[in-house]
Amino acid sequence: MSVLTTNYLTPTGREEAWRFTPLKRLRGLHDGVAVQSDRESLITKGALPSGVSFTRENLEPLASSDDVIIERVRGAATSVAHLAIAPNTEVAEPIFLGRSAGALDTAEFSRVRITLGTHAVATVIVENTTDTVLAEDLEIYCAPGSNLKFVTLQEFESKSVYTARHHAVVDKDATFKSITVTVGGDVVRILPTVEFKAPGASADLLGVYFATAGQFFEHRMHVDHAVPHAKSNVNYKGALAGKDAHTVWIGDVLIRAAAEGTDTYELNRNLLLSDGARADSVPNLEIETGEIIGAGHASTTGRFDDEQLFYLMSRGIAMADARRLVVRGFFNEIVSEIGNEEVQNRIMDRIDAELEKAAHNG
Amino acid sequence: MSTLEIRNLQVSVDTDNGTVEILKGVDLTIKSGETHAIMGPNGSGKSTLAYSIAGHPKYTITGGSVTLDGVDVLEMTVDERAKAGLFLAMQYPVEVPGVSVSNFLRTAATALRGEAPKLRTWVGEVKDAMEALNMDPSFATRNVNEGFSGGEKKRHEIMQLELLKPKMAILDETDSGLDVDALRIVSEGVNRAKAANNLGVILITHYTRILRYIQPDFVHVFANGRVVEQGGPELAEKLEANGYADYVSK
Numbered sequence A: 001m002s003v004l005t006t007n008y009l010t011p012t013g014r015e016e017a018w019r020f021t022p023l024k025r026l027r028g029l030h031d032g033v034a035v036q037s038d039r040e041s042l043i044t045k046g047a048l049p050s051g052v053s054f055t056r057e058n059l060e061p062l063a064s065s066d067d068v069i070i071e072r073v074r075g076a077a078t079s080v081a082h083l084a085i086a087p088n089t090e091v092a093e094p095i096f097l098g099r100s101a102g103a104l105d106t107a108e109f110s111r112v113r114i115t116l117g118t119h120a121v122a123t124v125i126v127e128n129t130t131d132t133v134l135a136e137d138l139e140i141y142c143a144p145g146s147n148l149k150f151v152t153l154q155e156f157e158s159k160s161v162y163t164a165r166h167h168a169v170v171d172k173d174a175t176f177k178s179i180t181v182t183v184g185g186d187v188v189r190i191l192p193t194v195e196f197k198a199p200g201a202s203a204d205l206l207g208v209y210f211a212t213a214g215q216f217f218e219h220r221m222h223v224d225h226a227v228p229h230a231k232s233n234v235n236y237k238g239a240l241a242g243k244d245a246h247t248v249w250i251g252d253v254l255i256r257a258a259a260e261g262t263d264t265y266e267l268n269r270n271l272l273l274s275d276g277a278r279a280d281s282v283p284n285l286e287i288e289t290g291e292i293i294g295a296g297h298a299s300t301t302g303r304f305d306d307e308q309l310f311y312l313m314s315r316g317i318a319m320a321d322a323r324r325l326v327v328r329g330f331f332n333e334i335v336s337e338i339g340n341e342e343v344q345n346r347i348m349d350r351i352d353a354e355l356e357k358a359a360h361n362g
Numbered sequence B: 001m002s003t004l005e006i007r008n009l010q011v012s013v014d015t016d017n018g019t020v021e022i023l024k025g026v027d028l029t030i031k032s033g034e035t036h037a038i039m040g041p042n043g044s045g046k047s048t049l050a051y052s053i054a055g056h057p058k059y060t061i062t063g064g065s066v067t068l069d070g071v072d073v074l075e076m077t078v079d080e081r082a083k084a085g086l087f088l089a090m091q092y093p094v095e096v097p098g099v100s101v102s103n104f105l106r107t108a109a110t111a112l113r114g115e116a117p118k119l120r121t122w123v124g125e126v127k128d129a130m131e132a133l134n135m136d137p138s139f140a141t142r143n144v145n146e147g148f149s150g151g152e153k154k155r156h157e158i159m160q161l162e163l164l165k166p167k168m169a170i171l172d173e174t175d176s177g178l179d180v181d182a183l184r185i186v187s188e189g190v191n192r193a194k195a196a197n198n199l200g201v202i203l204i205t206h207y208t209r210i211l212r213y214i215q216p217d218f219v220h221v222f223a224n225g226r227v228v229e230q231g232g233p234e235l236a237e238k239l240e241a242n243g244y245a246d247y248v249s250k
């Protein structure tokens, strides 16, 4: 257990890490004003396959954090929800976790751990719904040779505030792939971070987000290449529509001096579907060794491609349907990676609904 | 029986250096079943004419009219023009990432027919249309025009022509970039569409070769934003021999 301290540093908004976040809308998660609830909302959906367990335990954190809210979570949470996949277990069907209980007048401080034993293979899908205030410290350990696909779906209602760090520690020859989908909530701030433990590790961080009027969604990656011969790939796609829709994507990739043979690429593409929306996109590559295979980044922010819309409409497809096709097409590259038809369709339908909502609100 | 009438059509585009007038009064009348070849030098405005009829937002109509059976086409949105029976096979078909050919075709057919085609007959319909154009069935699951070769894009355009059954089609250099076999396959597709739907065709081309497969009833010479001469198929042969020198200097 961490020691409970009361005087955490409260961010002012001038710090690099907080400069985009609307602190006033965090419902007191950052400054200690939030009233802690005793909710432990994370549950498994359906029976767990053999070799998989879900328990509440006391666990030391895998990694330190300089995030104020994560520190508060560690101080406040009394146990850790732990999903463990035993060594050499190959789970064919996705394991579903989810949160559907919540409240807006109290805040849940939640610690979660996902552990993959050596050579375990699994897909974990976390479904976050409801209206809630939630601060989450989620840590993942991928043991040597394991393979995890980690899907998190932020399908919150419109008033939710969710701040989280999803930190993966990826060991020798392990493969970690995350797919982060954010389509609901008032303020969502996720820190998908990766730390490589040994050579041969690889991480794919994929994500999509769609913010409509007034919503703030921030995704702040950090990939730490501290060991040789690890591979990382980041690809986030976002769409924005409506007044004061605001998204932030930060891609910090650090290649330390020891990380020879690193191969990394990061990409963020944003589609601005209306005036009055703002997409911040900041790729940031720090390279301390020249002995690498590749390192690159790209960031684009654009509007609807008139040529695409014209082509579709010239075949009789109405404007609204053409826009829907183009937006679905834009997100499809990443959503199709989830690999679960039902979830993919639900996310695409939600994206359609968001687009429609935006069209109605001008 | 339909008639597409283009009267004194004037079109300009906005560029960084101001407005440029491209079409300077085009007159053309196309009836169902007729094939009109349009030939003319690069930059004379042929694609501009095609795009303007289809309603591309880049072009501003500054004068004249386009009507289909007396109904004002220029007042219609792009999709309404397609619903009215117009089709443009583009010189440079557009890639639409993430949208599969099969989804695209079904969405288009649904829009044009006013209801979703019955799944059972539809699958066969698409399969037949693709086979007829010698397209591998795997194209159905690929994204629209993405990574298609130049010739594959053109075949995909004519496949849509057969599937969507318009009244009037504008084929903008559909023959460019086709190998000899593909030229024959694509031409047969156009001829099938003509026979099946009594299609009227505006066929923009630089080469007489395609005209051996698709017989034109009329040949129009296009230069400097207007039609400068009209004739029968023999005019195409003359152009092939002499080029456009006579018309450009005028």
Ligand SMILES: Nc1ncnc2c1ncn2[C@@H]1O[C@H](COP(=O)(O)OP(=O)(O)OP(=O)(O)O)[C@@H](O)[C@H]1O
Pocket (backbone or CB within 6 Å): B013, B014, B015, B020, B022, B040, B041, B042, B043, B044, B045, B046, B047, B048, B049, B058, B091
């Ligand atoms: N956006 C634009 N800005 C500037 N000029 C333009 C623009 N669009 C078209 N034009 C000009 O209009 C003229 C006509 O172009 P168009 O594409 O219609 O020619 P075309 O007859 O189809 O030529 P080609 O045989 O090469 O296909 C050209 O000179 C072209 O450069």
Ligand SMILES: [Mg+2]
Pocket (backbone or CB within 6 Å): B046, B047, B048, B091, B172, B173
């Ligand atoms: Mg042209």
